[in-house]
Amino acid sequence: MSNNSSFESEALSDDSIEDEETKSQTDKDKEKAKGNSPEETKIKNFELINSISNTLNTILEGNKKMENYKDILKRQSSMYFSANTIPNITIKDYLIRIQNYSEIEKSTLILSLILIDRMCKKSDIVLTHYNIHRILFSAVLVSIKYNEDSYFDNNFYSQIAGVKPNELKLLEYTFLEYNDFNIYVKDIEYQQYEKYLNLSVLD
Numbered sequence: 001m002s003n004n005s006s007f008e009s010e011a012l013s014d015d016s017i018e019d020e021e022t023k024s025q026t027d028k029d030k031e032k033a034k035g036n037s038p039e040e041t042k043i044k045n046f047e048l049i050n051s052i053s054n055t056l057n058t059i060l061e062g063n064k065k066m067e068n069y070k071d072i073l074k075r076q077s078s079m080y081f082s083a084n085t086i087p088n089i090t091i092k093d094y095l096i097r098i099q100n101y102s103e104i105e106k107s108t109l110i111l112s113l114i115l116i117d118r119m120c121k122k123s124d125i126v127l128t129h130y131n132i133h134r135i136l137f138s139a140v141l142v143s144i145k146y147n148e149d150s151y152f153d154n155n156f157y158s159q160i161a162g163v164k165p166n167e168l169k170l171l172e173y174t175f176l177e178y179n180d181f182n183i184y185v186k187d188i189e190y191q192q193y194e195k196y197l198n199l200s201v202l203d
Contacts, residue, residue: 079131083131097160098137108140110193
């Protein structure tokens with residue numbers, strides 16, 4: 001079992017996805033010329049993505065200040081979620097990538113954050129720049145399958161994550177295991193996180 005960060009190295013094999021990326025970049029250039037933010041004008045759920053990424057970044061920076069942070073990194077280095085190097089993609093851009101290709105709902109994104117927080121409370125896992133991307137995608141994938149009316153197979157999601165299908169399967173299972181295979185969220189709990197993010201679930 002490899003802990004190498006591989007989601008960047010796996011190229012998207014679907015030609016239609018590559019074509020959409022090219023068109024998207026052209027649209028971004030046009031928006032820049034107008035003086036508008038391409039993210040704000042094109043990305044669905046952008047405000048929520050921005051809020052979640054800011055929340056996670058705040059947690060990551062806070063964890064880095066822990067006195068035993070180096071010991072935590074060493075202890076967690078053998079965990080499946082941990083990469084050997086920090087991925088060269090921000091949490092925000094990673095979420096935008098996920099959103100662009102999977103077209104998930106706001107409620108799914110909020111559920112993902114709830115499950116990550118729940119996992120950390122139930123276990124001794126500390127979020128770091130080495131594990132956040134794998135944990136985040138695992139949470140999103142589990143949330144998609146639980147919350148969305150329809151979804152793609154793991155082969156498609158593995159292309160988005162940049163990992164091989166068998167790796168994604170292990171990530172998904174490991175995440176569920178750390179959550180005791182319980183991903184049910186009460187309405188009051190969901191509303192608390194929604195209020196914290198200061199967003200409505202309505203599109």
